[in-house]
Amino acid sequence: MSRHRSAALVGNPNSGKSALFNALTGARQKIANYPGVTVERKAGRLTLPSGESLELLDLPGSYSLDSASPDEEVTRQVIQGSFEGEKLPDVIVLVLDAANLEQHLVFAQEVLELGRPTVVALNMVDLAERDGLTLDPAALSAALGVPVIPTVAVRRKGIAELGQAIAEAERHAVEAPQRHWHLTQTERRLAAKHIARGTILSRTTRHTVENGFDRVLLNPWVGPLILFALLFVVFQAVFAWATPFADALEGLVGTLSGWAIALLPEGVLRDFVTEGVLAGVGSVVVFLPQIVILFFFILLMEASGYMARAAFLMDRLMAGVGLSGKSFIPLLSSFACAIPGIMATRSISDPKDRLTTILIAPLMTCSARLPVYAVIIAAFIPQTTVGPGIGLQGLVLFVLYLAGIVGAMVVALVLRGTVAKGAASGFIMEMPRYQMPRLRDLGIGLWQRAWVFLRRAGTIIFVATIALWVLLSFPEAEPGESQLDASIAGTIADGLHPILAPIGFNREISLAIIPAMAAREVAVSALATTYAVETEDEELAAQGVTERIADLWTLPTALAFLAWFVFAPQCLSTLAVARRETNGWKWPIFMVVYLFALAYIFAGLTYWGAVALGW
Numbered sequence: 001m002s003r004h005r006s007a008a009l010v011g012n013p014n015s016g017k018s019a020l021f022n023a024l025t026g027a028r029q030k031i032a033n034y035p036g037v038t039v040e041r042k043a044g045r046l047t048l049p050s051g052e053s054l055e056l057l058d059l060p061g062s063y064s065l066d067s068a069s070p071d072e073e074v075t076r077q078v079i080q081g082s083f084e085g086e087k088l089p090d091v092i093v094l095v096l097d098a099a100n101l102e103q104h105l106v107f108a109q110e111v112l113e114l115g116r117p118t119v120v121a122l123n124m125v126d127l128a129e130r131d132g133l134t135l136d137p138a139a140l141s142a143a144l145g146v147p148v149i150p151t152v153a154v155r156r157k158g159i160a161e162l163g164q165a166i167a168e169a170e171r172h173a174v175e176a177p178q179r180h181w182h183l184t185q186t187e188r189r190l191a192a193k194h195i196a197r198g199t200i201l202s203r204t205t206r207h208t209v210e211n212g213f214d215r216v217l218l219n220p221w222v223g224p225l226i227l228f229a230l231l232f233v234v235f236q237a238v239f240a241w242a243t244p245f246a247d248a249l250e251g252l253v254g255t256l257s258g259w260a261i262a263l264l265p266e267g268v269l270r271d272f273v274t275e276g277v278l279a280g281v282g283s284v285v286v287f288l289p290q291i292v293i294l295f296f297f298i299l300l301m302e303a304s305g306y307m308a309r310a311a312f313l314m315d316r317l318m319a320g321v322g323l324s325g326k327s328f329i330p331l332l333s334s335f336a337c338a339i340p341g342i343m344a345t346r347s348i349s350d351p352k353d354r355l356t357t358i359l360i361a362p363l364m365t366c367s368a369r370l371p372v373y374a375v376i377i378a379a380f381i382p383q384t385t386v387g388p389g390i391g392l393q394g395l396v397l398f399v400l401y402l403a404g405i406v407g408a409m410v411v412a413l414v415l416r417g418t419v420a421k422g423a424a425s426g427f428i429m430e431m432p433r434y435q436m437p438r439l440r441d442l443g444i445g446l447w448q449r450a451w452v453f454l455r456r457a458g459t460i461i462f463v464a465t466i467a468l469w470v471l472l473s474f475p476e477a478e479p480g481e482s483q484l485d486a487s488i489a490g491t492i493a494d495g496l497h498p499i500l501a502p503i504g505f506n507r508e509i510s511l512a513i514i515p516a517m518a519a520r521e522v523a524v525s526a527l528a529t530t531y532a533v534e535t536e537d538e539e540l541a542a543q544g545v546t547e548r549i550a551d552l553w554t555l556p557t558a559l560a561f562l563a564w565f566v567f568a569p570q571c572l573s574t575l576a577v578a579r580r581e582t583n584g585w586k587w588p589i590f591m592v593v594y595l596f597a598l599a600y601i602f603a604g605l606t607y608w609g610a611v612a613l614g615w
C-alpha cells in the first residue's frame, strides 16, 4: 500500500469527480465503507504515463471544509490527513465545473489554502461552451498558482493531460510554491468573483439573456411575487382543467356500477363490487386528472430550471424560521409524498436542521391529500368565481396548501427555539440553466406519477377499503336495523365518536379516519363505501360520494374535516420512515402527538368558529 503514491479527487458536489474517477481508473475500482460512517470509500488504480501506478480516491462532494455532514466530514479529514487509517493523499485533484466557475471557486480556494500539491481539472468545459462561455485556463492557472487542465470527463477529453499533470504535481509544487491565502468565507466569495471574471474571456447573448431573467426572477421583491402568482395559477388549473376529465371518469365508474348491478345476482358479490370496489376505490381513482395536472406543473418548473430559483427565493424565508435552504428540496418533495421528502433530508448536514425538517415534512400537503380536499371542496364550495378568472374552488385549495406551509413554518420556529435549538446555517446553491422542457421527459414523468397513484389505488387503498367494507357488511343487519349500526365497523365508530363529536365529526368521519391511516386517500374511499353500504336505496347508492357529503354534512363539519387533514399524521408509512431516519421511536412518537394535537385543536377551532358564524 505505502509503495503507491496516492491522489484524491476533491470538489463541489456534481462537479464531475466520479466521472473523472471512472475515466482515469477505468474498471479498476474498489468500493468499501469508511469505518463508523455510512460513507462510501471509492478507490481505484491510475496508471501514470511513466508506468507508475497510483491510488486514486473519489471523495464525497463538499461545499466547505467547515460543514459537518458526515460525508463532507470524511472529505475534510482525508485531505487534512486526520482521517484514521487513511494516509494523506500526495496530490489533490481539485475538480471545478467550468459552467459554474464562480460558485466552485469558493471551495477551491479553501482547498488551495491547505498548501498541498494540487492540480485543477477544469471539467465540463463542453457545458461552459454550450452556455456561450469562452474560458482561459492559463489565466485561471495564474490566478490560482497551480496547473489547470481543461477536461470533459464524460468524453474522456483531457484525461491524458490530467494524468500527466498529476504525475508532475509534486515537482511543480516545489518549483513554483503556491501562495498562501487565509481568507474568510466572504473574502473568498469576492475573490471567486474576480478570478471567474478574469477567466471568462467572453460570453454570448444567451448568457446575458439568462442573467436578465435571473435578475427579475431572483429579485428579492419581485421574485417571491412571481412565485406566489405562479402557484396560484397552478391551483386554479387543478380544478379548472380537471373537471371534464374527472366527470368522464366518474361517468365511467357509474356505468361500470350499472353493469355490475345488471349482470350480478343480488348478494354479497354484487355488494362487494358495487360498494367496495366501485364506490370505494373508484371514488379515489377519479382524482387522477387532478394529480396529473398538479405534477404537470411541478415537473415543468423542475425541468425549466425554475425550481432551483424558487429554492433560492425560499432560502431567506427558511432562514427566518431557523432552517436553511437545504431544507427546501426535502420539503418540496414532500408535496408529492413525505416519504421521499424525509429521506431527502439526509443531505442536510446539521442534525437539528435535519430533525426539524423531518418533523415538519408531514405538514407539506402531499398528493394523497388532494383527493380528500377535492371531494370536500367539490361538495361544499360552489363553482363560482370571486374575481376575473379566479375560481373559488381553486382559491380554497390554494389556501389549504398555504395553511400547511404556514403551519410548518410556525412549528419549525417553535422547534428551533425548543427541542431542536440552534442557529440557521448558510446555503450555497447552483442555478441550473434555463431550459425548454422536453415533452418526452415530461410525458415520462407524468406517466410515472400517474402509475404511482394508480398502483396505490390498486394495492394499499384497495386493501384498506375492502377491509373496511368487510367490517361494514358483517354481521348483517336484522330487518329494520341499519347496516351501519349492526356492523363491527359501526361498533368501533361508536366507540370513537364521543372523542370526535366535540370537533364536529359525525360517525362516518370517525369511521373513515381509521383506515385512512394506511393512506390518506382512503378517507375518501372509506366514506364512499360507508355511504354505499348504509343506503338501501339503489338510486341514492348510485350517487357519487360528493353528492352524499353535500347532502348529509353541515358546512362546519366539512371545514373541520379539511382542517383535520391539514395537520393529522394520517399515514403509517411516514411514521415508519421517520423512525428509520431518526433511529428510534422517540421522534416519530413526538411527531404523532404534536400533529394529532394540532389537528384536533384546529379542527375544533374551525368547527366552533364556523358554527358561531352561523354557517
Ligand SMILES: Nc1nc2c(ncn2[C@@H]2O[C@H](COP(=O)(O)OP(=O)(O)OP(=O)(O)O)[C@@H](O)[C@H]2O)c(=O)[nH]1
Binding pocket: 011, 012, 013, 014, 015, 016, 017, 018, 019, 020, 060, 061, 062, 123, 124, 125, 126, 127, 151, 152, 153, 154, 155
Ligand atoms: N457534459 C458533461 N457532463 C459531465 C461532465 N463530467 C461529469 N458530467 C456529468 O455530470 C453529472 C455529475 O457528475 P458526477 O461525476 O456524478 O459528479 P460528482 O462530482 O461525483 O458528484 P458527487 O459525487 O455528488 O459529489 C453526471 O451526470 C455526469 O455524467 C463533463 O465534463 N461534461
Ligand SMILES: [Mg+2]
Binding pocket: 017, 018, 019, 058, 061
Ligand atoms: Mg461522485
